């Protein structure tokens with residue numbers, strides 16, 4: 001369909017597996033639960049950002065960029081995958097990171113994603129707690145231009161219309177896999193942070209005339225801001241692919257109440273969900289995104305949000321490397 005007209009720089013091992021979670025399903029007593037393993041996209045430990053970066057990097061190359069600039073928190077998975085994508089494309093990469101998350105474990109500043117950013121050879125600019133990373137990124141972009149290079153700025157999470165094409169693409173992949181495996185998916189559940197993943201998924205499902213609903217789980221503890229982002233990016237993405245009807249309001253669902261206390265800070269149900277998935281399915285979730293999203297899914301199941309014979313697909317968006325920045329949280333888990 002429509003996506004073929006957008007250049008794509010290959011980064012993703014596809015299709016990522018779509019598999020049943022039988023042991024989790026038995027533990028929870030229904031609905032039928034499947035998982036889309038986008039933690040297995042293959043780019044430097046994988047994750048959802050690899051899909052967005054296929055379109056973003058292609059756009060950067062088309063515009064003649066030499067240096068990719070992006071922003072994020074110290075343990076940003078997006079930043080790590082951007083550094084990796086730049087390596088594969090032969091581009092330089094400069095990262096603007098902050099430590100706004102009130103997590104004081106020293107590993108937060110030197111292990112997990114930040115360790116990988118450095119290993120991948122990216123230039124890391126740290127901005128103070130109070131500093132704005134977008135302001136700092138403007139300075140970095142100006143310095144790049146001043147030395148005669150051409151910068152390409154990717155916003156937080158790679159969440160803009162071009163990046164979201166990666167999840168339009170994923171929605172189509174899911175529809176095809178479900179057909180091949182003869183599964184009638186009713187709902188797709190995905191962690192929503194900067195919004196591009198849910199936005200792209202919704203647009204892809206609508207564009208394919210699928211009835212599958214897409215439920216985002218707010219992991220930021222800020223449903224107004226996250227909802228706004230998802231709606232805005234979905235509208236821009238729909239426009240970009242020429243889906244003139246856009247995404248109707250009744251297709252939009254963002255589950256709230258699972259992101260507390262704030263971005264980057266896990267809560268008890270999140271720790272429990274991470275432990276449960278490790279010990280029922282050997283699936284490794286993360287404390288910032290997928291653990292919160294799974295805790296939300298489990299809570300919705302407990303509250304009978306889904307019929308027993310409905311089929312729910314949980315999208316594992318990655319984040320595993322971030323787990324190592326939270327080791328103190330899991331010391332007592334066994």
Ligand SMILES: *Cc1c(COP(=O)(O)O)cnc(C)c1O
Pocket residue numbers: 047048049077078157159191192193194195196197198286289290317318319320
């Ligand atoms: C970025 C990220 C998300 C959220 O995706 P958005 O497009 O920012 O909403 C979910 N899970 C993981 C592991 C991520 O790194």
